[in-house]
Amino acid sequence: MYRFLLTPRWWGINVFAVLAIPVCLFMGSWQLSRFETRVDSHRDQQTQADAARTADSAPLGDLLPVSTETSGRQATATGRYDTGHQLLVPDRDLDARKGFYVLTLLRTGEGKALPVVRGWLPGDAGSKDDTAKIPAPPSGEVTVTGALQASESPSSKGVRTSGGLPQGQLGVISAASLVNLVPYPVYDAWITVTEAAAPLTAVPPAAAPNSGLDLKAFQNLGYTGEWFVFAGFVAFMWVRLYRREAEAARDLALGITPGLPDGPGDPDGPDDAPQKRSPAEAA
Template sequence: MYRFLLTPRWWGINVFVLLAIPFCVFMGSWQLSRFEGRVQEHRASTAQAASDGREQARPLARMLPVDKSTSGRRVTASGRYGRQLLVPGRELDGRAGFYVLTLLRTDSGRALPVVRGWLPGEADPAKAPAPPAGEVTVTGALQASETPGDNGVPAQGGLPAGQTGVISSASLVNLVPYRLYDAWVTLDRADTGMKAVPATAPDGTGLDLKAFQNLGYTGEWFVFAGFVVFMWFRLLRREVEFQRDAALGLVPEPHQEPEQDDASAPTTV
Protein backbone atom coordinates (compact mmCIF):
# COMPACT_ATOMS: atom_id res chain seq x y z
CA MET A 1 0.00 0.00 0.00
CA TYR A 2 2.90 2.32 0.67
CA ARG A 3 4.74 1.54 -2.55
CA PHE A 4 3.66 4.95 -3.85
CA LEU A 5 6.35 6.44 -1.60
CA LEU A 6 8.90 5.19 -4.11
CA THR A 7 7.39 7.11 -7.01
CA PRO A 8 9.29 10.16 -8.35
CA ARG A 9 6.52 12.47 -7.14
CA TRP A 10 6.81 11.28 -3.55
CA TRP A 11 10.59 11.23 -3.72
CA GLY A 12 10.41 14.96 -4.47
CA ILE A 13 7.95 15.56 -1.61
CA ASN A 14 10.06 13.60 0.87
CA VAL A 15 13.30 15.34 -0.10
CA PHE A 16 11.61 18.73 0.27
CA VAL A 17 10.31 17.81 3.75
CA LEU A 18 13.68 16.44 4.87
CA LEU A 19 15.36 19.70 3.82
CA ALA A 20 12.65 22.14 4.92
CA ILE A 21 12.28 20.93 8.53
CA PRO A 22 15.97 21.26 9.52
CA PHE A 23 16.14 24.61 7.74
CA CYS A 24 13.12 25.97 9.65
CA VAL A 25 14.47 24.65 12.95
CA PHE A 26 17.88 26.19 12.25
CA MET A 27 16.41 29.60 11.35
CA GLY A 28 14.13 29.54 14.40
CA SER A 29 17.05 28.68 16.68
CA TRP A 30 19.15 31.43 15.10
CA GLN A 31 16.43 34.04 15.65
CA LEU A 32 16.03 32.83 19.24
CA SER A 33 19.77 33.23 19.81
CA ARG A 34 19.55 36.77 18.43
CA PHE A 35 16.78 37.58 20.93
CA GLU A 36 18.70 36.00 23.82
CA GLY A 37 21.77 37.99 22.79
CA ARG A 38 19.79 41.22 22.92
CA VAL A 39 18.47 40.27 26.36
CA GLN A 40 22.04 39.72 27.57
CA GLU A 41 23.14 43.05 26.06
CA HIS A 42 20.23 44.76 27.78
CA ARG A 43 21.18 43.26 31.14
CA ALA A 44 24.83 44.18 30.61
CA SER A 45 24.00 47.75 29.60
CA THR A 46 21.66 48.11 32.60
CA ALA A 47 24.37 46.85 34.95
CA GLN A 48 26.91 49.13 33.29
CA ALA A 49 24.60 52.13 33.62
CA ALA A 50 24.23 51.40 37.33
CA SER A 51 27.99 51.16 37.81
CA ASP A 52 28.84 54.12 35.57
CA GLY A 53 27.40 56.55 38.08
CA ARG A 54 29.86 55.32 40.73
CA GLU A 55 33.01 54.88 38.67
CA GLN A 56 35.81 57.36 38.42
CA ALA A 57 35.48 59.79 35.53
CA ARG A 58 38.13 59.35 32.84
CA PRO A 59 39.60 61.86 30.38
CA LEU A 60 37.48 62.25 27.26
CA ALA A 61 40.31 61.37 24.84
CA ARG A 62 40.72 57.91 26.41
CA MET A 63 37.08 56.97 25.85
CA LEU A 64 36.79 57.81 22.15
CA PRO A 65 35.43 56.69 19.77
CA VAL A 66 32.07 55.98 21.38
CA ASP A 67 30.86 52.39 21.15
CA LYS A 68 28.72 50.02 23.21
CA SER A 69 31.49 49.60 25.78
CA THR A 70 32.10 53.33 26.32
CA SER A 71 28.60 54.76 25.86
CA GLY A 72 27.29 55.97 29.20
CA ARG A 73 30.71 55.95 30.88
CA ARG A 74 31.68 58.98 32.95
CA VAL A 75 34.20 61.29 31.31
CA THR A 76 35.73 64.65 32.11
CA ALA A 77 36.81 67.47 29.80
CA SER A 78 38.05 71.03 30.26
CA GLY A 79 37.67 74.14 28.16
CA ARG A 80 35.59 77.26 27.69
CA TYR A 81 31.92 77.37 26.79
CA GLY A 82 31.06 78.88 23.41
CA ARG A 83 27.96 78.76 21.23
CA GLN A 84 24.70 77.68 22.89
CA LEU A 85 21.78 75.90 21.17
CA LEU A 86 18.39 74.58 22.23
CA VAL A 87 17.14 71.07 21.46
CA PRO A 88 13.31 71.13 21.44
CA GLY A 89 10.88 68.24 21.70
CA ARG A 90 12.59 66.35 24.53
CA GLU A 91 10.64 64.69 27.35
CA LEU A 92 11.76 64.12 30.91
CA ASP A 93 9.67 62.53 33.65
CA GLY A 94 6.67 62.56 31.32
CA ARG A 95 6.86 66.30 30.66
CA ALA A 96 7.67 68.05 27.39
CA GLY A 97 10.60 70.42 27.30
CA PHE A 98 13.98 71.05 25.73
CA TYR A 99 17.68 70.51 26.28
CA VAL A 100 20.17 73.32 26.75
CA LEU A 101 23.17 72.38 24.62
CA THR A 102 26.42 74.33 24.92
CA LEU A 103 29.61 73.74 22.94
CA LEU A 104 32.70 73.30 25.12
CA ARG A 105 35.80 74.47 23.25
CA THR A 106 38.65 72.27 24.44
CA ASP A 107 42.41 72.72 24.18
CA SER A 108 42.49 70.09 21.42
CA GLY A 109 40.93 72.59 19.03
CA ARG A 110 37.65 70.71 18.85
CA ALA A 111 34.36 71.46 20.57
CA LEU A 112 32.39 69.00 22.69
CA PRO A 113 28.57 69.30 22.75
CA VAL A 114 27.49 69.39 26.40
CA VAL A 115 23.87 69.06 27.53
CA ARG A 116 23.88 71.24 30.60
CA GLY A 117 20.30 70.39 31.55
CA TRP A 118 16.60 70.23 30.68
CA LEU A 119 13.85 72.82 31.01
CA PRO A 120 10.07 72.36 30.64
CA GLY A 121 7.89 74.05 28.04
CA GLU A 122 8.62 75.46 24.62
CA ALA A 123 12.21 76.12 23.63
CA ASP A 124 12.92 79.74 24.51
CA PRO A 125 16.40 81.29 24.64
CA ALA A 126 15.22 83.59 27.41
CA LYS A 127 14.61 80.59 29.69
CA ALA A 128 18.05 79.03 29.16
CA PRO A 129 20.65 80.23 31.66
CA ALA A 130 23.90 81.52 30.24
CA PRO A 131 26.90 79.17 30.52
CA PRO A 132 29.61 79.84 33.11
CA ALA A 133 32.41 82.10 31.94
CA GLY A 134 36.10 81.23 31.99
CA GLU A 135 37.80 77.85 32.16
CA VAL A 136 35.50 75.04 33.29
CA THR A 137 35.80 71.29 33.81
CA VAL A 138 32.72 69.21 33.05
CA THR A 139 31.92 65.68 34.18
CA GLY A 140 29.15 63.60 32.70
CA ALA A 141 28.04 60.55 30.73
CA LEU A 142 29.51 60.05 27.29
CA GLN A 143 26.95 59.59 24.51
CA ALA A 144 27.14 58.67 20.83
CA SER A 145 25.87 61.03 18.17
CA GLU A 146 22.11 60.73 17.79
CA THR A 147 20.22 59.44 14.76
CA PRO A 148 16.76 60.83 13.92
CA GLY A 149 14.04 58.35 14.84
CA ASP A 150 16.14 56.36 17.33
CA ASN A 151 15.73 56.43 21.13
CA GLY A 152 12.91 58.94 20.84
CA VAL A 153 14.95 61.44 18.83
CA PRO A 154 12.52 63.49 16.69
CA ALA A 155 13.12 63.79 12.97
CA GLN A 156 11.76 67.32 12.69
CA GLY A 157 13.36 69.93 10.48
CA GLY A 158 12.93 73.60 9.70
CA LEU A 159 13.71 74.73 13.24
CA PRO A 160 14.30 78.38 14.13
CA ALA A 161 17.82 79.73 14.33
CA GLY A 162 19.62 78.67 17.50
CA GLN A 163 17.89 75.27 17.64
CA THR A 164 18.76 71.76 16.52
CA GLY A 165 16.63 68.63 16.48
CA VAL A 166 19.50 66.14 16.70
CA ILE A 167 22.68 66.13 18.78
CA SER A 168 25.27 64.91 16.30
CA SER A 169 28.38 66.27 14.65
CA ALA A 170 26.73 65.87 11.25
CA SER A 171 23.91 68.25 12.16
CA LEU A 172 25.90 70.66 14.32
CA VAL A 173 28.70 71.21 11.82
CA ASN A 174 26.39 73.48 9.83
CA LEU A 175 25.35 75.48 12.90
CA VAL A 176 28.59 76.23 14.74
CA PRO A 177 32.01 77.42 13.53
CA TYR A 178 33.95 74.74 15.40
CA ARG A 179 35.53 71.39 14.69
CA LEU A 180 33.47 68.88 16.62
CA TYR A 181 33.88 65.63 18.50
CA ASP A 182 31.66 62.83 17.21
CA ALA A 183 30.14 62.49 20.68
CA TRP A 184 28.40 64.52 23.36
CA VAL A 185 28.14 64.60 27.14
CA THR A 186 25.23 65.01 29.50
CA LEU A 187 26.27 66.49 32.85
CA ASP A 188 25.98 64.48 36.05
CA ARG A 189 24.64 67.59 37.76
CA ALA A 190 22.73 70.12 35.73
CA ASP A 191 23.56 73.79 36.00
CA THR A 192 21.43 75.98 38.24
CA GLY A 193 17.72 76.01 37.40
CA MET A 194 17.77 72.93 35.18
CA LYS A 195 17.32 69.17 35.56
CA ALA A 196 20.05 66.72 34.66
CA VAL A 197 19.40 64.62 31.56
CA PRO A 198 19.99 60.90 32.22
CA ALA A 199 22.20 58.94 29.85
CA THR A 200 20.55 56.64 27.33
CA ALA A 201 21.58 53.11 26.42
CA PRO A 202 23.42 52.71 23.11
CA ASP A 203 21.47 51.61 20.05
CA GLY A 204 20.89 47.89 19.76
CA THR A 205 21.30 47.06 23.47
CA GLY A 206 17.75 47.52 24.68
CA LEU A 207 14.64 45.33 24.44
CA ASP A 208 13.28 47.39 21.57
CA LEU A 209 11.03 46.49 18.64
CA LYS A 210 13.88 44.72 16.83
CA ALA A 211 14.42 42.40 19.79
CA PHE A 212 10.77 41.33 19.86
CA GLN A 213 10.80 40.98 16.09
CA ASN A 214 13.51 38.34 16.57
CA LEU A 215 11.24 36.57 19.06
CA GLY A 216 8.32 36.75 16.64
CA TYR A 217 10.42 35.35 13.80
CA THR A 218 11.45 32.49 16.10
CA GLY A 219 7.83 31.48 16.52
CA GLU A 220 7.14 31.82 12.80
CA TRP A 221 9.98 29.50 11.78
CA PHE A 222 8.91 26.81 14.26
CA VAL A 223 5.31 27.15 13.04
CA PHE A 224 6.55 26.69 9.47
CA ALA A 225 8.33 23.49 10.52
CA GLY A 226 5.14 22.18 12.12
CA PHE A 227 3.12 23.16 9.05
CA VAL A 228 5.47 21.19 6.78
CA VAL A 229 5.06 18.08 8.94
CA PHE A 230 1.28 18.55 9.05
CA MET A 231 0.99 18.89 5.27
CA TRP A 232 3.19 15.83 4.72
CA PHE A 233 0.96 13.66 6.93
CA ARG A 234 -2.12 15.09 5.27
CA LEU A 235 -0.85 14.27 1.79
CA LEU A 236 0.20 10.80 2.98
CA ARG A 237 -3.24 10.14 4.46
CA ARG A 238 -4.99 11.22 1.28
CA GLU A 239 -2.76 9.01 -0.82
CA VAL A 240 -3.35 5.99 1.46
CA GLU A 241 -7.12 6.54 1.31
CA PHE A 242 -6.95 6.83 -2.45
CA GLN A 243 -4.97 3.59 -2.75
CA ARG A 244 -7.42 1.79 -0.42
CA ASP A 245 -10.41 2.97 -2.46
CA ALA A 246 -8.68 1.94 -5.65
CA ALA A 247 -8.04 -1.53 -4.24
CA LEU A 248 -11.75 -1.85 -3.43
CA GLY A 249 -12.68 -0.75 -6.93
CA LEU A 250 -14.32 2.45 -5.76
CA VAL A 251 -12.06 4.55 -7.97
CA PRO A 252 -10.05 3.56 -11.02
CA GLU A 253 -6.38 2.76 -10.63
CA PRO A 254 -4.19 5.73 -11.57
CA HIS A 255 -2.56 3.80 -14.43
CA GLN A 256 -5.81 2.37 -15.81
CA GLU A 257 -7.95 4.04 -18.43
CA PRO A 258 -11.72 3.64 -18.32
CA GLU A 259 -13.03 0.84 -20.54
CA GLN A 260 -14.98 1.88 -23.62
CA ASP A 261 -18.59 0.86 -24.05
CA ASP A 262 -19.42 -1.45 -26.90
CA ALA A 263 -21.61 1.24 -28.39
CA SER A 264 -18.74 3.63 -28.57
CA ALA A 265 -16.25 1.06 -29.93
CA PRO A 266 -15.13 1.72 -33.48
CA THR A 267 -16.74 -0.43 -36.17
CA THR A 268 -15.23 -1.71 -39.33
CA VAL A 269 -17.02 -1.82 -42.61
Protein backbone atom coordinates in the same frame (compact mmCIF):
# COMPACT_ATOMS: atom_id res chain seq x y z
CA MET B 1 0.15 0.87 -1.90
CA TYR B 2 2.71 3.48 -0.95
CA ARG B 3 4.62 3.48 -4.22
CA PHE B 4 3.36 7.03 -4.79
CA LEU B 5 6.15 8.16 -2.44
CA LEU B 6 8.63 7.27 -5.21
CA THR B 7 6.97 9.44 -7.86
CA PRO B 8 8.76 12.61 -9.03
CA ARG B 9 6.02 14.77 -7.48
CA TRP B 10 6.53 13.22 -4.06
CA TRP B 11 10.30 13.34 -4.42
CA GLY B 12 9.94 17.11 -4.73
CA ILE B 13 7.56 17.29 -1.73
CA ASN B 14 9.86 15.16 0.42
CA VAL B 15 12.99 17.12 -0.48
CA PHE B 16 11.21 20.40 0.27
CA ALA B 17 10.01 19.15 3.67
CA VAL B 18 13.39 17.67 4.60
CA LEU B 19 15.10 20.99 3.81
CA ALA B 20 12.43 23.43 5.03
CA ILE B 21 11.86 21.99 8.50
CA PRO B 22 15.53 22.08 9.64
CA VAL B 23 15.96 25.56 8.14
CA CYS B 24 12.92 26.86 10.04
CA LEU B 25 14.11 25.26 13.27
CA PHE B 26 17.60 26.72 12.79
CA MET B 27 16.25 30.22 12.12
CA GLY B 28 13.93 30.00 15.13
CA SER B 29 16.83 28.90 17.36
CA TRP B 30 19.00 31.70 15.98
CA GLN B 31 16.34 34.34 16.69
CA LEU B 32 15.94 32.92 20.19
CA SER B 33 19.68 33.18 20.75
CA ARG B 34 19.53 36.82 19.59
CA PHE B 35 16.85 37.53 22.19
CA GLU B 36 18.86 35.77 24.91
CA THR B 37 21.90 37.84 23.90
CA ARG B 38 19.81 40.99 24.30
CA VAL B 39 18.69 39.86 27.74
CA ASP B 40 22.31 39.22 28.77
CA SER B 41 23.33 42.56 27.26
CA HIS B 42 20.59 44.28 29.24
CA ARG B 43 21.86 42.75 32.46
CA ASP B 44 25.45 43.69 31.63
CA GLN B 45 24.38 47.21 30.71
CA GLN B 46 22.58 47.61 34.01
CA THR B 47 25.66 46.41 35.84
CA GLN B 48 27.91 48.73 33.82
CA ALA B 49 25.56 51.64 34.39
CA ASP B 50 25.72 51.09 38.14
CA ALA B 51 29.50 50.84 37.94
CA ALA B 52 29.72 53.95 35.74
CA ARG B 53 27.82 56.03 38.28
CA THR B 54 30.32 55.12 40.96
CA ALA B 55 33.48 55.06 38.83
CA ASP B 56 35.91 57.93 38.78
CA SER B 57 35.72 60.29 35.84
CA ALA B 58 38.26 59.92 33.04
CA PRO B 59 39.53 62.26 30.31
CA LEU B 60 37.36 62.31 27.22
CA GLY B 61 40.13 61.02 24.97
CA ASP B 62 40.55 57.88 27.09
CA LEU B 63 36.89 56.90 26.58
CA LEU B 64 36.62 57.37 22.83
CA PRO B 65 35.30 55.86 20.65
CA VAL B 66 32.09 55.26 22.55
CA SER B 67 31.30 51.59 23.14
CA THR B 68 28.94 49.62 25.35
CA GLU B 69 31.70 49.61 27.97
CA THR B 70 32.34 53.37 27.93
CA SER B 71 28.77 54.58 27.30
CA GLY B 72 27.53 56.23 30.48
CA ARG B 73 31.04 56.66 31.93
CA GLN B 74 31.85 60.00 33.48
CA ALA B 75 34.07 61.96 31.07
CA THR B 76 35.84 65.25 31.62
CA ALA B 77 36.75 67.84 29.01
CA THR B 78 38.25 71.31 29.26
CA GLY B 79 37.49 74.21 26.94
CA ARG B 80 35.31 77.24 26.34
CA TYR B 81 31.59 77.26 25.59
CA ASP B 82 30.64 78.59 22.17
CA THR B 83 27.70 80.81 23.13
CA GLY B 84 27.13 81.76 19.49
CA HIS B 85 26.08 78.21 18.55
CA GLN B 86 23.79 77.18 21.39
CA LEU B 87 21.09 74.78 20.15
CA LEU B 88 17.80 73.45 21.49
CA VAL B 89 16.74 69.83 21.05
CA PRO B 90 12.92 69.75 21.08
CA ASP B 91 10.45 66.98 21.93
CA ARG B 92 12.49 65.34 24.68
CA ASP B 93 10.55 63.79 27.57
CA LEU B 94 11.76 63.62 31.15
CA ASP B 95 9.70 62.24 34.04
CA ALA B 96 6.66 61.98 31.72
CA ARG B 97 6.83 65.70 30.90
CA LYS B 98 7.43 67.36 27.56
CA GLY B 99 10.44 69.59 27.18
CA PHE B 100 13.71 70.21 25.38
CA TYR B 101 17.45 69.83 25.83
CA VAL B 102 19.82 72.80 25.97
CA LEU B 103 22.95 71.91 24.01
CA THR B 104 26.07 74.06 23.94
CA LEU B 105 29.29 73.20 22.12
CA LEU B 106 32.49 73.14 24.17
CA ARG B 107 35.53 74.21 22.12
CA THR B 108 38.39 72.04 23.39
CA GLY B 109 42.10 72.42 22.85
CA GLU B 110 42.08 69.31 20.63
CA GLY B 111 40.63 71.26 17.69
CA LYS B 112 37.22 69.62 17.99
CA ALA B 113 34.09 70.71 19.83
CA LEU B 114 32.20 68.52 22.26
CA PRO B 115 28.38 68.74 22.30
CA VAL B 116 27.33 69.25 25.92
CA VAL B 117 23.72 68.88 27.03
CA ARG B 118 23.67 71.34 29.91
CA GLY B 119 20.21 70.24 31.00
CA TRP B 120 16.52 69.90 30.26
CA LEU B 121 13.69 72.41 30.54
CA PRO B 122 9.94 71.75 30.44
CA GLY B 123 7.96 73.51 27.76
CA ASP B 124 8.26 74.26 24.07
CA ALA B 125 11.58 74.99 22.38
CA GLY B 126 9.75 77.41 20.08
CA SER B 127 8.25 79.45 22.91
CA LYS B 128 10.09 82.64 23.86
CA ASP B 129 8.70 82.45 27.39
CA ASP B 130 10.20 78.97 27.90
CA THR B 131 13.54 79.70 26.25
CA ALA B 132 13.94 82.90 28.26
CA LYS B 133 14.49 80.71 31.33
CA ILE B 134 17.70 79.18 29.90
CA PRO B 135 20.70 80.26 31.98
CA ALA B 136 23.79 81.49 30.18
CA PRO B 137 26.71 79.04 30.02
CA PRO B 138 29.79 79.75 32.14
CA SER B 139 32.31 82.09 30.56
CA GLY B 140 36.02 81.50 30.22
CA GLU B 141 37.78 78.16 30.36
CA VAL B 142 35.83 75.48 32.21
CA THR B 143 36.17 71.78 32.94
CA VAL B 144 32.96 69.90 32.28
CA THR B 145 32.09 66.48 33.68
CA GLY B 146 29.24 64.41 32.34
CA ALA B 147 28.00 61.02 31.21
CA LEU B 148 29.41 60.03 27.83
CA GLN B 149 26.84 59.18 25.14
CA ALA B 150 27.08 57.80 21.61
CA SER B 151 25.81 59.86 18.70
CA GLU B 152 22.11 59.43 18.08
CA SER B 153 20.58 58.08 14.90
CA PRO B 154 17.30 59.22 13.31
CA SER B 155 15.83 55.75 13.97
CA SER B 156 16.37 56.02 17.73
CA LYS B 157 13.26 55.97 19.87
CA GLY B 158 12.00 59.46 20.65
CA VAL B 159 14.44 61.15 18.27
CA ARG B 160 13.10 63.65 15.79
CA THR B 161 14.90 64.35 12.52
CA SER B 162 16.28 67.82 11.92
CA GLY B 163 14.23 68.33 8.76
CA GLY B 164 11.66 71.09 9.12
CA LEU B 165 12.99 72.41 12.42
CA PRO B 166 13.44 76.18 12.82
CA GLN B 167 16.85 77.76 13.08
CA GLY B 168 18.55 77.16 16.38
CA GLN B 169 16.99 73.73 16.92
CA LEU B 170 18.51 70.29 16.44
CA GLY B 171 16.67 67.00 16.06
CA VAL B 172 19.51 64.47 16.32
CA ILE B 173 22.58 64.90 18.53
CA SER B 174 25.36 63.66 16.28
CA ALA B 175 28.42 64.91 14.45
CA ALA B 176 26.66 64.26 11.14
CA SER B 177 23.82 66.65 12.00
CA LEU B 178 26.13 69.31 13.48
CA VAL B 179 28.63 69.41 10.63
CA ASN B 180 26.38 71.76 8.65
CA LEU B 181 25.57 74.00 11.62
CA VAL B 182 29.01 74.87 13.00
CA PRO B 183 32.22 75.90 11.20
CA TYR B 184 34.49 73.42 13.03
CA PRO B 185 34.76 69.64 13.53
CA VAL B 186 32.74 67.97 16.26
CA TYR B 187 33.38 64.82 18.31
CA ASP B 188 31.25 61.83 17.34
CA ALA B 189 29.91 61.73 20.90
CA TRP B 190 28.28 64.00 23.46
CA ILE B 191 27.96 64.29 27.20
CA THR B 192 25.14 65.19 29.56
CA VAL B 193 26.33 67.12 32.61
CA THR B 194 26.02 65.51 36.00
CA GLU B 195 24.97 68.72 37.74
CA ALA B 196 22.85 71.25 35.86
CA ALA B 197 22.47 74.91 36.69
CA ALA B 198 18.96 75.86 37.86
CA PRO B 199 16.34 75.87 36.46
CA LEU B 200 17.82 73.20 34.17
CA THR B 201 17.44 69.53 35.11
CA ALA B 202 20.30 67.13 34.50
CA VAL B 203 19.53 64.59 31.78
CA PRO B 204 20.18 60.97 32.86
CA PRO B 205 22.35 58.94 30.47
CA ALA B 206 20.56 56.68 28.01
CA ALA B 207 21.32 53.03 27.36
CA ALA B 208 23.98 52.22 24.79
CA PRO B 209 22.69 51.65 21.24
CA ASN B 210 21.69 48.08 20.32
CA SER B 211 21.60 46.93 23.92
CA GLY B 212 18.87 46.30 26.42
CA LEU B 213 15.31 45.04 26.10
CA ASP B 214 14.03 47.39 23.42
CA LEU B 215 11.40 46.79 20.73
CA LYS B 216 13.94 45.11 18.48
CA ALA B 217 14.71 42.54 21.17
CA PHE B 218 11.06 41.52 21.43
CA GLN B 219 10.87 41.40 17.63
CA ASN B 220 13.53 38.69 17.81
CA LEU B 221 11.31 36.79 20.24
CA GLY B 222 8.33 37.15 17.90
CA TYR B 223 10.36 35.92 14.93
CA THR B 224 11.33 32.89 17.01
CA GLY B 225 7.70 31.86 17.34
CA GLU B 226 7.03 32.49 13.65
CA TRP B 227 9.85 30.23 12.48
CA PHE B 228 8.72 27.40 14.76
CA VAL B 229 5.16 27.82 13.48
CA PHE B 230 6.46 27.60 9.90
CA ALA B 231 8.23 24.33 10.73
CA GLY B 232 5.06 22.89 12.26
CA PHE B 233 2.99 24.03 9.25
CA VAL B 234 5.33 22.26 6.80
CA ALA B 235 5.11 19.04 8.84
CA PHE B 236 1.31 19.36 9.08
CA MET B 237 0.91 19.85 5.32
CA TRP B 238 3.19 16.88 4.56
CA VAL B 239 1.10 14.60 6.82
CA ARG B 240 -2.12 15.88 5.31
CA LEU B 241 -0.95 15.32 1.73
CA TYR B 242 0.41 11.90 2.67
CA ARG B 243 -2.88 10.77 4.25
CA ARG B 244 -4.92 12.00 1.30
CA GLU B 245 -2.65 10.24 -1.18
CA ALA B 246 -2.66 7.04 0.90
CA GLU B 247 -6.46 7.01 1.03
CA ALA B 248 -6.66 7.49 -2.74
CA ALA B 249 -4.21 4.60 -3.27
CA ARG B 250 -6.21 2.37 -0.93
CA ASP B 251 -9.44 3.16 -2.77
CA LEU B 252 -7.84 2.27 -6.10
CA ALA B 253 -6.61 -1.02 -4.64
CA LEU B 254 -10.21 -1.82 -3.62
CA GLY B 255 -11.52 -0.96 -7.08
CA ILE B 256 -13.21 2.25 -6.01
CA THR B 257 -12.89 5.02 -8.56
CA PRO B 258 -12.58 8.44 -6.91
CA GLY B 259 -15.46 10.78 -7.79
CA LEU B 260 -17.90 7.99 -8.75
CA PRO B 261 -20.69 6.46 -6.61
CA ASP B 262 -20.08 3.09 -5.01
CA GLY B 263 -23.07 1.34 -6.71
CA PRO B 264 -23.97 0.76 -10.38
CA GLY B 265 -26.16 3.01 -12.44
CA ASP B 266 -26.23 6.59 -13.48
CA PRO B 267 -23.40 8.52 -11.80
CA ASP B 268 -25.82 11.38 -11.26
CA GLY B 269 -28.04 9.26 -9.02
CA PRO B 270 -29.25 5.71 -8.28
CA ASP B 271 -31.33 3.85 -10.94
CA ASP B 272 -34.31 3.41 -8.60
CA ALA B 273 -34.70 7.08 -7.89
CA PRO B 274 -38.35 8.20 -8.22
CA GLN B 275 -39.16 9.76 -11.59
CA LYS B 276 -41.54 12.62 -12.11
CA ARG B 277 -44.65 11.84 -14.23
CA SER B 278 -46.87 14.15 -16.20
CA PRO B 279 -50.48 14.69 -15.03
CA ALA B 280 -51.77 12.59 -17.98
CA GLU B 281 -49.54 9.68 -16.96
CA ALA B 282 -50.64 10.00 -13.39
CA ALA B 283 -54.29 9.77 -14.45
